Amino acid sequence: MSTAHEWPATHGGPLLRMRDIRKEFPGVRALDGVSLSVGHGRVHALMGENGAGKSTLMKVLSGVHPTGSYTGEVFVDGEPCAFSGVADSERAGIAIIHQELALIPQLSISENVFLGHERSRFGIVDWGATHARAGELLSRVGLDVNPATPVSALSVGARQLVEIAKALAKRVRLLILDEPTSALNEVESARLLDLLLDLRAEGVTCILISHKLGEVVSVSDEITVLRDGRAIETMSVERDAAGTPSVDEDRIIRGMVGRDLDHRHPERIGEVGPVRFEVRDWTVDHPTQPGRRVADGIDLEVRAGEVVGMAGLMGAGRTEFAMNLFGRSYGRHVRGRLYKDGVELDTSTTAAAIRGGIAYVPEDRKNLGLVLDDDIRHNTTLAGLGRVSANGVIDPGREAVEAAGMSERMRVRSHGTTQKVRTLSGGNQQKVVLGKWMFTEPDLLILDEPTRGIDVGAKYEIYLIVRKLAAEGACVLLISSELPEILGMSDRIYTMCEGRITGEVPGEGADQETLMRLMTRTGGHP
Template identity: 55%
Template structure:
């Protein structure tokens, strides 16, 4: 019989005017993988901040028992000294430093104040071998992909003699192959005696690795479930959202019209490596009232294609033509692309989609300030009216449009990004990973907004790494590989096997 390594009892955490956690209980057995599920804003990250010392003892009510003893964690150093390591969704690596420097940053292998690089690099090689990385220790972190960066973070945790490893949305930015490698590594760590807590919205991954699942809703524990074949994704969803969700995607019946938007002979070269062609002779069409998907593995060129079309905001020596309703349009700058009727929802809403320290009102009108200005002077009353209109239309959950974007859940942040671009009244909306890091309930709401846009006759381009999402939402799917559009499938023709076959056999 396993023993609890962690018990969090009656944890209550209150912020001004908001009770984020209300008598939450969590028990994690030694040597298990324990999943925590819940909608955005349910309190998952707040609970982990309590556990990891970000919110120290005295700032919350309740009790933490770790390894059989009551724990009073004053800061992150306290928790790391006890073997509790958290890896956040936004990786805490320094891009310009090497893998070895990152792993031992703040925990240097030194003698008399001088770093022993031979020992550092040797220890790094041993740690990288444990997580399945073969990169040299001197490799700069910004030269490896996100999947490998996740493994570097885990190697860093292992260097601190981790006993309880917490991973917050570890696969949110990863492709399917990299995700599976990371999940398999978690199972290997479990076999070595490391206890893991995983926070994830990807329920198929939860079922793959988890021994038990705790579901949090509205700051309260609502279920503790034994994992295994008997536990279905639908049951987890029912506890998360408090209702049955028979269909993950809203029903839609579309009858796309004539060609609305077309790109021909689109070529893009890398902005720094001038000899490298990133996009090669791409050609695609989008009809009015149609949702068109772009599938492909990470690095296939999907984001590069989208950004290069939207104001040539990526790449150099860009050539090709873009037309709207059969007429050529000027997309040479972002302003001109917006004026032409294009909008682009970036895959990185926190860094590129929003100004997090500003209000919902500020962010909503940011892309179309002329509409809320008179003589070059902003009309704040009009700004407020616009923000309120979109808050209601998109069901943005917030007490006020004067709330800062950083205080919203991921799903509501994404709705603010959508509001910002919908306010420009685009004809074509390009969505890059529109539901990344968003729970199933919020995803459904985003999907409904997309369907509404198509019903209005807009053209929607959806880039997604989640094949079920593309298959559930799109009328047609283009498949991209190594900078080329290598195939096109109708909704009736498309399935995961055919998409992967086009990628592999291109």
């Protein structure tokens, strides 16, 4: 792979200096005089709440926001840089992996990896060399998939790994990773972090944006905290002989939010009631491969006022099961029954599932949860139009009132409910998705990776909303790849492996080691 040693000898100073960067959008100052210095062969983390300016700063560096759209200076290896686009930054050895994946689903992995810099001979694409090199890169990031596989057939987590392979295919000396592990579970995340350390050893500099405090502390050499468009401080992470870092998670949180979060997960408020939902023998086949079971004989139950966690590694079948349960919106339903208060429930369509009191917050909020080009108001009421209409005609005034009330309840930070959802931060987009389904007043709320890619402050607000909903008697099924989230929020936890339930443990007293052991056990429930 290309590494930093292919570049000319450095001048001895930092690889990157950004000085007094200011960037404004209509009505918003996203960056307010930010300065940043990053050394050679370092892992430098950028931390901050959603909307703090992290991604905007990196878009300035990578040419997404071209010279002239901001003020300030950028130096790479001591040389002033004026990037008019992404191609300019790539020629300088800078590659960025965005939080929003930039892959073409209809093309193969190989085609995506080398799109724009195809491997060719005499002007003709050399597919043998293309697939071979793509295979090497996939192996490098720990993804065991045929390079000819269409990206559309991959999970969100696998697509993220393809993005990383795509970046590594370029001649890179500064790699920017914006939430690279947001779609990965513990095992895949650990593999990626090891990869970052390998890149550092080869002389590649990495800038890491992540809301996962533990992983930031474990791999970073320096951590810069942004708040409200300003650089608050840069912390050097030293490690003692035992490898213990000098900076802990609480220290970072204080810098990010300007206050302490004494408890990462709110305490339970309310009591668990009787069983309300029962799933029996739920079995689902892959949508295009008949006979390939993605969920195999799932049995579970959820009580009133209970938060039930569902933990598993990538490919365990959690999302596939949840989507099929919600109106058969994934795969081919083979068999299985769902009971609500002892009565069998019809979930043969999404509309039927909604009528039955089920709501599903998907893991991919941008593609499956929101209409990005529409406003907060319309997104909020989309799943419950009957509540804001009469005789099949939507009442705009009633819709505006309901949307404003839900937006206030969700604590969505916006300029009003007519603001386009695309312009919101990730955390506020997630609150809109959650508000959309809470607007339907569900009895069972399925949350699939509800805090993926959002900061600790916004996470806590969502946790409070979930706790309040459970306290009001709703049932919550929480799917998450973050084991601390599962452990901190769940009353009971089911584990899955290869489409089967492999364990059930009480939330209180459970630990990550126990869950990981059950998540890697095959053969079904013990």
